[in-house]
Amino acid sequence: MSFGGPQPGGEQPGQQHGQQGYGYGYPQQPGYGYPQQPGYGYPQQPVQGGQGYGYPQQPAQPNPFPGAQDTGTPDWGALADASAARNKRKRWLVVAGGAVAALAVGAVVATAIVSTNKDNEQAKNGGGVTPTGSAAPTDTASPAPTFSSVAPPPPPNPKDYISDPKKDTAPLTPEGLFPGKKLTMSGRVYAKGATSSTTNCAAPTENGLGTVLKAQGCQRMLRATYVKDGVAVTVGVAVFPSEPAALKAKNQAQGNIAPLAGAGVKDFCHGKTVCLRRTNSIGRYVYFTYAGFTSGKKVTQADQAVFKASDDLGTFAFNQIYARGRTQASAAAGAPGE
16 A cells, blocks of 8 residues: 645890890991080081981080089099008008017917916926826836846756755754654544654564665664554654665565564554554665554454554655655755756
C-alpha cells in the first residue's frame, strides 16, 4: 500500500392704338412723321380738312432745375451743385461703412483676446475640466513599467531536495523529524514515546532487513514510537545516498525494524507474537512501520485499530519527509542568485 502526497408668354401681337393705322407694337398718331420740338424741324403747312401732314408737336418738358431761367441752355452751376451733393452723400456712406467694418473687426479681436486670456488662465491654474467623452491627457513624464521578456524559472520542486544529497543538506535529527510530545491525525491522538538515531542502519532491524539496508548504502536510521489505546507503532526512516538506492531497498525489503520501547511504552512485538509491518519510500528516504498490541496479542485482519494506527504513522512519516524538501526548496527560491 502506498501513500500519496499533496497534488463581436408668349409673344403678344402688336395692338392698335388711337384711330386708324396698323402698327407692329408701336403706337400710331394721326398723320405720319416724327414729333418736333418747338423751334426745331420744318415749318408746317396747312392741310386739307384742317389737318396737316407733317410733324405733330409734343408738350414742353418741365425744367429739371426749378428757379432757373428756361433758356434752352443747361444750368451748369446747378448741375455742379447736384453733383457735389451726390458726392457728399457717397462720402458719408463710405465713412459709415468703414465705421461698421471697424466695429466688426474690433469685436473679433476682442473675442480672440478674451479666448487667449481664458486659455492662459486655464494653463496657469492647471487646465480646465476635461470634456465629457474625451480622454484626460496622460502624464508622459513618468516612464511606463517594463517587463522582462525572459520567463521566470519555475519554483523548485521539493522532491528534488529530498532526492539529491547535494541539495538535501538541512540538519536531520529525531526531534526535527518527530517533533513534540504527541501526534494528532484525523482527530486521533497518539502519545510519543522513545526516539533514536544511528548511522548503523542494520542494528535497529530484525529478520534480515539490516542486510538489505547495508547493501544499498543506508546512511542513517531514525526511529520513534507512538502509542494509543494499547496499540503501539514504531516508525523508522532510513536515509540513502540516492533515490535509486532507496527504491532498491524498498523493493528488496524483508524483515522489520526493531520495535522501540521506553518513555512510557512497554515492550511489544517480541517473541512469537504477530505484528503488522509496512514499507514505502519517497526521494532518497525509505520509511517503515511496525505495529502491534502492547499486551502481546497477535494482530489479525479484524484488528482495524492496528491497521489505522499503521496508516496514520506512515502518512505522518511521508508528510514529514516531504515537508523537509519543501522547506529547503522555499529557502533556495528566496536566496539571492537562485
